[in-house]
Amino acid sequence: MRAGFTTASADETERAGHALAGLLRPTDVIALSGDLGAGKTHLVQGVARGLAVEGAVGSPTFNILLVHRGRLPLYHFDLYRLEREDDLEDIDFFETLEGDGASMIEWGYRFPRALPDDHLLVTIRRTGEDRRSFALQAHGERSAALMTAWTGALRAAGLAGAVVEEADA
Ligand SMILES: Nc1ncnc2c1ncn2[C@@H]1O[C@H](COP(=O)(O)OP(=O)(O)OP(=O)(O)O)[C@@H](O)[C@H]1O
Numbered sequence: 001m002r003a004g005f006t007t008a009s010a011d012e013t014e015r016a017g018h019a020l021a022g023l024l025r026p027t028d029v030i031a032l033s034g035d036l037g038a039g040k041t042h043l044v045q046g047v048a049r050g051l052a053v054e055g056a057v058g059s060p061t062f063n064i065l066l067v068h069r070g071r072l073p074l075y076h077f078d079l080y081r082l083e084r085e086d087d088l089e090d091i092d093f094f095e096t097l098e099g100d101g102a103s104m105i106e107w108g109y110r111f112p113r114a115l116p117d118d119h120l121l122v123t124i125r126r127t128g129e130d131r132r133s134f135a136l137q138a139h140g141e142r143s144a145a146l147m148t149a150w151t152g153a154l155r156a157a158g159l160a161g162a163v164v165e166e167a168d169a
């Protein structure tokens with residue numbers, strides 16, 4: 001299953017993340033793909049705000065993993081600087097994904113085999129100075145349900161007008 005939406009500013013991207021926050025459950029996994037500066041961190045920051053995480057929500061680029069503690073723990077990975085797939089064991093990647101919170105993984109497709117069967121892939125493309133397109137691809141039942149709920153919440157929030165849903169060809 002696929003869907004998509006667009007945003008016209010960094011603030012709108014954060015609001016799109018905010019709309020996702022209330023729908024997340026423990027063990028949900030969202031892989032974020034897109035070039036440097038696409039907006040992956042901004043989307044996660046919106047989710048963190050929606051989960052009522054207090055204080056600054058940084059970027060985990062140099063830390064690999066940041067934990068944002070709100071209504072639900074949000075495990076925010078950035079695998080850009082992780083050199084080897086084996087290093088995932090050292091950061092407790094697999095245990096964390098199966099634990100008590102939801103996970104959002106920047107550069108998650110560097111190691112596609114490491115992702116759980118059920119995950120939502122969000123691919124962000126820069127379509128203008130402040131415009132971004134978000135392509136959603138659900139892998140598995142839970143992520144399909146999450147994607148449908150998210151696009152519904154985006155519509156309800158009056159965000160990102162162009163939400164199109166289509167079945168996989
Ligand atoms: N519609 C938009 N959505 C998100 N960010 C936007 C948008 N328009 C402009 N921006 C800008 O693009 C940049 C996105 O940065 P962000 O750190 O979120 O990217 P990233 O995908 O996490 O990059 P990296 O791979 O380096 O971690 C910010 O400077 C932000 O202000």
Ligand SMILES: [Mg+2]
Pocket residue numbers: 040041059061078106
């Ligand atoms: Mg980032």
